[in-house]
Amino acid sequence: MASAIETRPISSSSNLSSVKILAESPGLISIPSKYAHQSTNTHFTTASVQEDFPQASIPIIDFSFLSSTDSEQRLKAIQELGKACQDWGFFMVVNHGIPERLIKAVIEVVDEFFNLPEEEKMEYETKHVLDPIRYGTSFNASKEQTFFWRDYLKVLVHPHFHSPNNPKHFSELMMEYCQRTRDLASKLVGGISQSLGLEEDYIHKNLELESSQQIFIANYYPPCPQPELAMGMPPHSDHGLLTVLLQNGVGGLQIRHGGKWVNVNALPNSFLVNTGDHLEIFSNGRYKSVLHRAVVNNKAKRISIAVANGPAMDTNVGPCPRLLVRQKNEEGDHQEGTEIEAKYNAMKYREYVELQQGNQLDVWSSLIFKNNAVLLQKEADIQIPEMESNNVRSNQLQQDEPELKSSRMKRILLVLNCVMLGLGNCGGPLVQRLYFVKGGKRIWLSCWLQTAGWPVLVFPILASYAYRRNKQNGDPVKLCSIKPRLFLSCAVIGVLTGVDDYLAAYGVSRLPVTTSALVIATQLAFTAAFAFLLVRQKFTHFTINAIFLLSVGAVVLAFHSSNDRPAHESNLQYYIGFFMTLGASALYGFVLPLMELTCRKAKQVMTYSLVMEMQLVISLFATGFCTIGMLINHDFQALSREASAYELGEGSYYTTLIFSAILWQLFFLGAIGVTFLSSALLSGIVIATLLPVTESLAVVFFHERFRSEKGISLTLSLWGFLSYFYGEIQGLKKTKSKTKRGNPDSIASV
Ligand SMILES: O=C(O)CCC(=O)C(=O)O
Numbered sequence: 001m002a003s004a005i006e007t008r009p010i011s012s013s014s015n016l017s018s019v020k021i022l023a024e025s026p027g028l029i030s031i032p033s034k035y036a037h038q039s040t041n042t043h044f045t046t047a048s049v050q051e052d053f054p055q056a057s058i059p060i061i062d063f064s065f066l067s068s069t070d071s072e073q074r075l076k077a078i079q080e081l082g083k084a085c086q087d088w089g090f091f092m093v094v095n096h097g098i099p100e101r102l103i104k105a106v107i108e109v110v111d112e113f114f115n116l117p118e119e120e121k122m123e124y125e126t127k128h129v130l131d132p133i134r135y136g137t138s139f140n141a142s143k144e145q146t147f148f149w150r151d152y153l154k155v156l157v158h159p160h161f162h163s164p165n166n167p168k169h170f171s172e173l174m175m176e177y178c179q180r181t182r183d184l185a186s187k188l189v190g191g192i193s194q195s196l197g198l199e200e201d202y203i204h205k206n207l208e209l210e211s212s213q214q215i216f217i218a219n220y221y222p223p224c225p226q227p228e229l230a231m232g233m234p235p236h237s238d239h240g241l242l243t244v245l246l247q248n249g250v251g252g253l254q255i256r257h258g259g260k261w262v263n264v265n266a267l268p269n270s271f272l273v274n275t276g277d278h279l280e281i282f283s284n285g286r287y288k289s290v291l292h293r294a295v296v297n298n299k300a301k302r303i304s305i306a307v308a309n310g311p312a313m314d315t316n317v318g319p320c321p322r323l324l325v326r327q328k329n330e331e332g333d334h335q336e337g338t339e340i341e342a343k344y345n346a347m348k349y350r351e352y353v354e355l356q357q358g359n360q361l362d363v364w365s366s367l368i369f370k371n372n373a374v375l376l377q378k379e380a381d382i383q384i385p386e387m388e389s390n391n392v393r394s395n396q397l398q399q400d401e402p403e404l405k406s407s408r409m410k411r412i413l414l415v416l417n418c419v420m421l422g423l424g425n426c427g428g429p430l431v432q433r434l435y436f437v438k439g440g441k442r443i444w445l446s447c448w449l450q451t452a453g454w455p456v457l458v459f460p461i462l463a464s465y466a467y468r469r470n471k472q473n474g475d476p477v478k479l480c481s482i483k484p485r486l487f488l489s490c491a492v493i494g495v496l497t498g499v500d501d502y503l504a505a506y507g508v509s510r511l512p513v514t515t516s517a518l519v520i521a522t523q524l525a526f527t528a529a530f531a532f533l534l535v536r537q538k539f540t541h542f543t544i545n546a547i548f549l550l551s552v553g554a555v556v557l558a559f560h561s562s563n564d565r566p567a568h569e570s571n572l573q574y575y576i577g578f579f580m581t582l583g584a585s586a587l588y589g590f591v592l593p594l595m596e597l598t599c600r601k602a603k604q605v606m607t608y609s610l611v612m613e614m615q616l617v618i619s620l621f622a623t624g625f626c627t628i629g630m631l632i633n634h635d636f637q638a639l640s641r642e643a644s645a646y647e648l649g650e651g652s653y654y655t656t657l658i659f660s661a662i663l664w665q666l667f668f669l670g671a672i673g674v675t676f677l678s679s680a681l682l683s684g685i686v687i688a689t690l691l692p693v694t695e696s697l698a699v700v701f702f703h704e705r706f707r708s709e710k711g712i713s714l715t716l717s718l719w720g721f722l723s724y725f726y727g728e729i730q731g732l733k734k735t736k737s738k739t740k741r742g743n744p745d746s747i748a749s750v
């Protein structure tokens with residue numbers, strides 16, 4: 001119904017899947033780039049300047065007064081109706097007489113329709129705007145660069161009734177509901193006709209409402225993880241005469257009023273009604289067809305049902321001739337009877353719909369707006385949305401995220417990040433331990449090295465920048481996209497990481513690698529707990545089992561840990577080392593979900609280049625924190641002394657430091673990458689399950705003892721690891737069968 005072009009089926013060449021499937025994909029924390037609108041366009045996002053949208057107190061029309069036998073009451077209601085159409089173009093109808101049980105049942109059955117298997121709904125994917133039943137997604141997916149967070153079902157219900165076969169009772173309920181709303185619209189049109197000074201049945205007869213075109217449109221907006229970047233439905237006006245809108249109690253409609261977007265919420269058991277383009281044309285612009293849009297939220301699904309009531313398809317609609325003659329006004333206008341200029345050309349309703357929805361906007365506007373001033377006035381309030389969506393807009397996301405175009409690419413990146421995390425996870429503690437074993441004593445230096453490798457990040461960031469520049473054919477592309485709010489969050493995480501590095505470095509200096517690595521495995525339990533608290537991580541039996549096994553593994557080790565105490569260390573030193581490592585584990589278990597939360601709350605589109613920028617800022621602040629520690633401890637001055645006393649020689653000393661820095665950088669970049677591409681929990685799982693490799697390497701390189709408790713712990717870790725991945729594979733299979741016909745690209749869990 002809306003004034004745009006919804007000609008494209010859901011699964012055409014670009015494989016656009018339903019947004020419902022996308023929203024239900026496990027672990028979706030940010031929206032795919034193709035759903036994120038430019039924050040510079042205030043009409044397409046809510047993230048920009050106007051943060052709080054006032055609540056509109058739109059006029060309320062008591063329908064019972066319109067059909068009152070008391071002529072005075074009726075006249076008053078008609079005047080109020082006319083004023084509502086003139087000043088607002090939107091009003092709320094109460095006491096309409098449509099039973100509440102019918103309203104509830106229709107919403108429920110629409111919900112059931114969207115819950116049908118994708119294959120079944122796909123039967124209704126169609127090509128032509130006037131096909132009787134159409135199921136689709138977004139708004140005008142064939143023309144849009146950026147999609148809308150909405151699935152829809154459109155059914156032509158009058159003069160010929162159509163309906164999907166399923167769900168059961170859909171057809172019956174829809175027929176009754178459409179009949180009742182058609183009667184409602186017809187009575188309102190009668191009142192509007194009178195409010196224009198015409199007979200009650202004037203519009204009815206002249207626009208042939210006996211065979212009026214009625215369209216049932218159900219809109220489904222699932223919860224969206226980044227609602228401020230997405231939009232459910234773009235600004236548009238509705239064609240036809242009156243649209244009767246119902247919603248499932250979840251707000252989201254905004255209308256353009258007084259140059260602002262304002263929220264409109266309906267009273268319980270009321271309808272929202274808006275005047276359409278053809279009432280504007282018919283009244284020669286006296287009644288406005290107002291722009292409106294639907295915003296989305298991250299909490300509850302929203303369903304809206306818009307029933308559009310238009311003239312008969314083949315009716316010619318132009319300004320009403322009787323309204324083009326000046327009426328005598330209250331002051332006794334002496335120009336009474338003179339002609340008023342028609343602002344619009346007449347056009348068949350069918351042609352209007354086809355031209356407008358067929359996207360020939362230039363032709364359409366020149367045909368419809370006889371008076372160019374009307375068009376200009378419309379454009380002045382807001383850039384007409386069709387123009388926006390039809391023109392190829394340079395989209396911030398396409399600039400930012402060329403590398404995440406396909407799900408294959410995402411999977412490759414995820415594997416790459418797991419490998420980096422693995423290398424860092426095994427190599428980092430080993431090289432750090434090497435430093436201490438061969439004569440290094442500087443804890444602050446060792447901790448500084450955990451993040452001081454940040455300059456290596458400059459290369460991939462530059463490479464991504466060069467790639468984007470190349471792609472944009474000379475259009476301006478930003479080197480850094482991080483915004484102040486995200487920068488600040490990363491700075492805080494950086495300082496926490498610095499503290500964490502110190503705790504971990506202290507632990508590594510005191511404990512054998514085998515012990516410290518297994519204590520670090522408790523991090524998974526911390527990660528899981530914080531992930532639940534901070535990001536509402538969902539757990540399956542398999543993940544719970546994995547977390548339990550991995551944690552028990554670490555505890556088994558902890559009970560026997562004193563057996564491991566190196567000969568030269570006191571009990572106290574050993575225990576301090578043990579608890580410092582545990583503290584590091586808890587803190588990092590907190591930092592990972594915190595990063596996930598930061599990614600979710602960032603009012604920015606998350607891209608992989610942005611993740612690298614975030615890691616750079618985190619490392620920078622962590623390094624700054626540790627530099628202070630080094631300065632206080634005079635570590636810089638001690639460097640050359642320590643190098644010359646290093647057991648493996650001076651050259652190897654510096655090599656050890658450099659490798660340590662690089663390996664830790666891989667660890668952190670891998671961890672944040674896996675968190676962004678999947679979840680904090682997966683990062684924790686990878687860290688915990690790579691223990692066997694670290695264990696074996698430590699036994700090989702440092703000839704550490706491999707005692708029975710380590711064997712038990714190791715077995716439990718492996719078991720936990722297998723349990724987690726088995727669960728993941730099961731989950732993936734389920735999702736795949738759900739989305740057989742959907743597009744893996746849109747499954748943004750990776
Ligand atoms: O979902 C809404 O509130 C708006 C729906 C709408 O404007 C339409 O379907 O034309």
Ligand SMILES: [Fe+2]
Nearest residue numbers: 002237238292
């Ligand atoms: Fe609409």
